[in-house]
Amino acid sequence: MTQLEIPKGEIGQIRLFAVNRPIDELARDLRNDSKEALIAELLGRPVPEGAAExxxxxxxxxxxxxSYLGDGYAVPREQISRDRARLDALDGYVLLLFSSAFDGQEATLDLGPELTMIGTYGEAQPDMSVTPLEADSAQPYTGAADMTPKSPPKGGAGGMIVLLAVIVLIGLILWWLL
Structure with a gap:
C-alpha cells in the first residue's frame, strides 16, 4: 500500500491515477453503482461531487x-511534456483527483493496488501582480477635508404642518358647503 500526503492549503493540483481493474469489470461496477461511490472505494475515502473524474x-x-489536461485544465505544456510518453501509453480507466477534494485540509491517502500514481500537475495560475498606482490622487489622505457639516434646511417640518392644516380646513369647508 502506498501513502500519498496532501499538504494543508493545497490548491490547483491535479493528481492522475491509472485504474488497475479490467475495463469490463469497471464498466459493470459503474452500471451497478454511482461514480462517486466507486471513486470513494478506489481512494478509500469519499470526495465531494466534482472533485474527481x-x-x-x-x-x-x-x-x-x-491535450485534455493542457486544454481542459490549463496544465502548462512543460509539465505535460515530461510525462507525455506515459500519458500516451495509458489505456483503460483513469482517475483525476483535484485539490478541491480535500478542502484545504491536510490528508493522507492509502492507495491500494487498484491505483497507480501517474503524476501531479499544477493548473496554471493567472498573473495576480498589479502595477502600483502612483498618481497623487491615488495616495491616501490626499483629498481636501470638509470639516464644516452641511446645515439642515430651514423651516423644515413646521411649515409643512401649517400647510397641511390649511389644506384640510379648506377641504372641510368645501365639503360642508356642498
Missing part, C-alpha cells in the same frame, strides 16, 4: 489525455 481514456479519442 473517473473515465476511460478511450473517451478522449482524437483529443488525447495530454
Amino acid at each position: 473517473l473515465f476511460p481514456v478511450s473517451d478522449l479519442t482524437g483529443v488525447g489525455l495530454a
